[in-house]
Amino acid sequence: MAVDTTDSRPGHSESTKKLPPGMVMGKDGKPCRTCSSLAAFTQQTKGLKSAAGAATGAAAAAAATATASSTPATPNDCPADVETLGRSTWTLLHSIAATYPTRPTPAEQSDLRTFMGVFSRLYPCWVCAEDFQDYMRRERVRVGSRDEFGMWLCEAHNAVNVKLGKDIFDCSKWEERWRTGWKD
Numbered sequence: 001m002a003v004d005t006t007d008s009r010p011g012h013s014e015s016t017k018k019l020p021p022g023m024v025m026g027k028d029g030k031p032c033r034t035c036s037s038l039a040a041f042t043q044q045t046k047g048l049k050s051a052a053g054a055a056t057g058a059a060a061a062a063a064a065t066a067t068a069s070s071t072p073a074t075p076n077d078c079p080a081d082v083e084t085l086g087r088s089t090w091t092l093l094h095s096i097a098a099t100y101p102t103r104p105t106p107a108e109q110s111d112l113r114t115f116m117g118v119f120s121r122l123y124p125c126w127v128c129a130e131d132f133q134d135y136m137r138r139e140r141v142r143v144g145s146r147d148e149f150g151m152w153l154c155e156a157h158n159a160v161n162v163k164l165g166k167d168i169f170d171c172s173k174w175e176e177r178w179r180t181g182w183k184d
């Protein structure tokens with residue numbers, strides 16, 4: 001995947017070109033823990049330099065995943081990196097879908113729509129959040145029923161999977177994965 005080294009947004013100055021692959025800076029110009037893989041963050045904070053250029057924006061987050069996949073998992077008592085945060089968040093979101101009513105009231109639909117809007121603005125990995133907000137502008141969240149929201153969320157998760165080069169999940173199985181358990 002191409003790595004953009006010319007991003008001029010805050011936290012993406014020339015100096016970011018010396019960052020390890022998978023390292024994403026925060027908008028405050030400091031290393032963004034929740035946007036980066038643990039490996040990249042550790043490498044950066046130990047002051048080690050990589051010959052490779054820095055990754056920024058969505059490409060950086062994708063690179064973070066690629067880097068992290070070959071490294072040990074984040075210890076349970078450390079701040080979350082981009083992968084731990086993502087895994088935990090998908091668990092929460094799909095679990096919300098699994099327990100969402102099959103016939104939600106207008107108030108429940110409004111709550112879920114509001115929650116998803118606020119969620120997309122507050123998500124702690126800012127590059128992930130900006131891409132997710134773009135996705136939500138293109139694909140309006142569907143909250144009319146459990147099935148509708150579960151499928152929308154599965155498709156949204158698949159859009160991130162595609163961006164990161166991960167396998168596409170078969171959305172006809174989202175309830176087995178997140179509500180009923182696998183048929184065997």
Ligand code: FAD
Nearest residue numbers: 061062064065083086087089090128132154157158160169
């Ligand atoms: P995850 O993608 O975390 O999935 C967890 C489990 O969900 C899988 O094991 C599988 O059983 C199941 N699953 C997979 N796909 C689906 C699906 N479509 N529907 C239902 N269930 C499914 N990381 C980045 O590096 N860059 C980003 O830009 C980025 N954006 C993100 C945006 C959001 C809103 C969230 C919540 C996370 C984002 N992440 C991003 C994190 C990324 O999606 C993964 O969570 C992380 O890379 C860990 O991946 P994983 O392979 O453990 O599985």
